Amino acid sequence: MQLSKKEVLEQANKACKNTLMETLQIEMIDFGDDFLIARMPVNSRVHQPDGVLHGGATVALAESVGSFASHLFIDTDKFFVRGIEISANHLKSIKAGYVFAKATFLHKGRTTQLLDIRVTDEADNLISICKLSTISLPKK
Numbered sequence: 001m002q003l004s005k006k007e008v009l010e011q012a013n014k015a016c017k018n019t020l021m022e023t024l025q026i027e028m029i030d031f032g033d034d035f036l037i038a039r040m041p042v043n044s045r046v047h048q049p050d051g052v053l054h055g056g057a058t059v060a061l062a063e064s065v066g067s068f069a070s071h072l073f074i075d076t077d078k079f080f081v082r083g084i085e086i087s088a089n090h091l092k093s094i095k096a097g098y099v100f101a102k103a104t105f106l107h108k109g110r111t112t113q114l115l116d117i118r119v120t121d122e123a124d125n126l127i128s129i130c131k132l133s134t135i136s137l138p139k140k
Contacts, residue, residue, distance in 0.1 A: 005031070012068055021064050024057060028068060035104045036069035042094050052093040058128050059088050061101045062117040066132035069103040070113045079136040084112075088130040097122050103132070111136055 003011070012028040024046060030037040038061065040046065046057035063083050070081045100120050107114040117130040 008072070012072070020060060024060060024064075026061055026064050028065070029100075031069070031072060034108070035102055036065055036072060037100060037102045038065040038068070039098045039100045042097055042099055047095075052095050053099065053127070055088065055090050055128075058090065058099065058119055059086060059130065061099065062086065062088060062103075062119060062128070062130035063132055065101040066103040066115040066117050066130070067134055069105070069115060070134040070136065073105075073108060073113075074136050077139075079138055081113075081134050081136055083132055084135050085133040086130060088128050090128045092121075092125055092127050094121050094127055099127055101130075106131075 008031065009028050016022050016026065024040055026038050026040045028036065028038045040061045042053050046054055048054040063086050067081055067083050074081065101117050103115045103117045105113060106116050113134045115132045115134070117132060118126060119128040119130065120126055
């Protein structure tokens with residue numbers, strides 16, 4: 001039985017309970033054949049001292065959505081996913097609202113995956129560009 005999009009997103013968000021994703025209020029909101037989108041509120045919880053979005057919170061959002069995207073597209077009965085490298089270029093600051101991270105596959109291999117993650121604000125301004133490499137490892 002194949003799950004509906006709503007059921008997949010509900011399960012993904014349920015898996016975030018009691019994790020960093022819940023702390024940062026990251027929510028998976030949409031996915032397709034080769035992408036996953038998450039959003040995170042920008043407020044004092046994710047600010048750096050001068051009141052703008054902390055780059056570390058942005059990278060946590062990017063790694064979360066990228067790793068989840070890899071997780072969605074593998075056989076989770078046989079494999080688990082781990083991030084192995086992430087890079088980020090922060091291009092614009094934001095003080096309030098939401099940021100959206102869209103993870104898109106550049107490479108979807110059996111063992112390694114490479115994702116491009118674009119973080120934008122509500123007006124679709126580019127905030128950060130991230131690149132994430134993940135690895136699928138066999139469960140023992």
